[in-house]
Amino acid sequence: MPEHLLLRCRDIPDLRQLDVYLQHGGYAATRKALTTCKPEQLVEMVKASNLRGRGGAGFPTGMKWSFLPKQSEKPVYLAVNADESEPGTFKDREIIEDDPHQLLEGIIISSYAIRCHTAYIYIRGEFARGARVLEEAITQARAKGLLGRNILGTGFDLEVWVHRGAGAYICGEETGLIESLEGKRGYPRIKPPFPATHGLFGCPTIVNNVETLACVPHIVLRGADWFRSIGPEKSPGPKLFCVSGHVVRPGTYELPMGTPLREIIYTHAGGIPGGRKLKGVIPGGASMPVFTPEEIDVPMDMDSVQKAGSFLGSAGIMVMDDSVCMVWALMVLERFFHHESCGQCTPCREGTGWLHRVLVGLEEGQASPRDVDLLLHIAGNMLGTTICALSDAAAMPARAFVTKYRAEFEQHAALGRCPLRSDEPARAHG
């Protein structure tokens, strides 16, 4: 695998400009797909590549596409999930801002494969620059006949629209995204029905993540076998890992799927600065269970991380050294979920706030020893009981933190204060 596929923008200046992109082989994949492949062949190719969704759930992309109804009088929509709102995740942003045509190629080829003629890029509102870059890229591509009517003379039509979100984590959930795109409050939908049959405006809809779609042109150019050969066969491909927290070189790293977590932290990101020790690492964005230093030899692919008790999620790797109070860290996470719960399902609406308040009590010395078990109890009642995964996303880290760092939680309760702070408030750690 060459050093950069998805992040070629790091090697080629101004790759976001269409002429530069074309000079470096741009839209060859689109041409190949639209002129030599039938849509169903592309679906089969993506299926054969074992490409799995990069947004967090890791669902096989080709299989998702094949859930679309074979015969439908309604239009098919592609909704591109560019909401990138999982804390600790900043991979899609780089693709969007520095290599938008790679994404557009992925959108065009995928739309062709699923017989879609209108695609929406739902981009998080804070990505104002990304939205501008995408609009420019779309304008450039349109001018060159790469978007719009009769793309590359093949008779295939596609319009792509950029829709900016308004600041809600929940709109990264695919049905919350669809509701928001329809102009409604971002409430995840009950399933069934699934978006593949009843999605945007009640029509068959595929929601794919930015990085997922960016993989598609490479699969078309180099083949499914090539893609499958990178990393473990069941969850292969190039992968963007976002490393943040207490490392020497935080940032996004493009590495083969299955690269060990230890290697990512210590080799690529340069290890823990200041001679401190690793205390814990969240492997897949804020919602995924934390790993202790003993657990970081796990290969970073979907199946391996799941086997180790967490999830690859969005591959947002958050590294915490031994200066971090784990009660405080969990409190910060739960403050986020409390703030972002859409409020629709009872367990999540009430549970996220309850978790947060109990943690504030522990951290600020207003808790009882019973509160440690109470956290586990609340989390247990939140797991698997709601419409979408946000409740699980809040409950899983709570359970992992309390279970794996229980002594620290009990110490907080017993001392009536945070043991890691002298007289400063706990929040000063951050």
Place this chain on the structure above:
Amino acid sequence: MPTVEIDRRRIEVEDGTTVIRAAERLGIEIPHYCWHPGLSIAGNCRMCLVEIEKMPKLQIACNTRVTDGMVVHTTSEKTRTAQRAVLEFLLINHPIDCPVCDQAGECKLQEYYMDYDRQRSRVPLPAKVRKQKAKPIGPLVILDQERCVLCSRCVRFLDEVTHTSELAFYQRGDHVDLDLAPGRTLDNPYSGNVVDICPVGALTNRDFRFRARVWYLERTESVCGACANGCNIEIYHREGTIFRFQPRENDAVNQYWMCDAGRMSYRDLQGEVRLTQPLVRGAEEFAPATWESALGAVAARLREGGAGIVVSAHAPNEEVYLLRRIGAAVGARVAGISWSPPGAFHDDFLVKADKNPNTQGLRLQGLAPDGGVDELLAAADLRTLVLHRADLATWRGAGAALERVPYLVVLDTDLRETAEYANVVLPIGTYAESDGTFTNHAGRVQLLRPAVKPPGEARPGWEALGALLAALGAEPRFDSAEAVFAGLAAECPPLAGMSYDTLGTLGQPAAG
């Protein structure tokens, strides 16, 4: 057709039936807040989570369709744990102000807490999220945001049934508020329904609130008389006083709903001008009389001939029938009248322009809704006129004509303008005070049941007319409204085969 097993009992149901519906068919109630049969499925309250074999997670019964061989457990430990958990979550920020909450006694939080939860709170009171209380949001409805369980029933009703969307959710997480959309008021003609479907004390009725604890009230199934639609209702009453109307499910008529005008029309039934005793005019003024003497005087007069009878479409079928019998006994002409205020509100949902509950009933007995009243009034040989629930002075400005009528008999519930011209006034009960039937605009015959007694010496209409018929010496004697209806059904082909038993609680369509 799939067969499902729920709590070890099996039932075969139609394809597409949900678990909650299948359980209902078996008489098993799966607790729920957000699900309502008249609204779309929201699936947000999570109270109906049940254990289904071979499924890794609990499933919501409201949105899970039955498949053949499915095995559901609604009382297993897993299901019970989830129910307790949801109730605990619902209550952590609930104000628990039942003593001052008007919903107490018909609150699903109270009921399910007792049925499924019964654990002590683990949240200190000061930690609760506070929201706005006692906020009037419309003429009929008041909102307590703290009590709201955010089930979205009201929001969905206003989106899907009235299409007016006055209410919505604002903010996120446990700070979500139910509130009016900016600049809006909940004042659509069906606003009161949101109170009925609110499972808790978040939306209460400003008219009913604090007037009675519901557990003291009795309920009587009846039909609203405010227009020709005939929405099925329950009359809530206590010791002779009606406190409220609520809609009663009838898919063929009103589904689960009723309009605000109908809901508030209970007040018209217990006005301050109710007639409480027979009145006979002396030289100038009315004087109270006994029923016996008043009916005797009327019967004597009717026997003299030259009588006319006007019956309005407010009269139940039984009264129309008895008036026709009286007319036949004394050779009187009988005319019907169905009067509605000009320009009265109506729509294409429940509210009809015809504000009479029994216009179709008149028709089925051969009386046109405005057939010959003027001719009858103008007839030179008119000696005696009987007006039954017909306020012609108000409706037709017929005061001058009534002045000329030599002898006027008025049967009515209230002292209205027409009675000023009367020689005899006979006090009768409202439709909420009597057995009877109305036939709605679509020809559906529906049963009325007495919720309260007529005030003072007033009698149910059928009883007063039955007594008059008896005073005229006519046969047969009717000892109940049911017997009157039987007589009518035997003579009136569209009602053939009907009886109070066959009408039941949902009524029956008339033939033809």
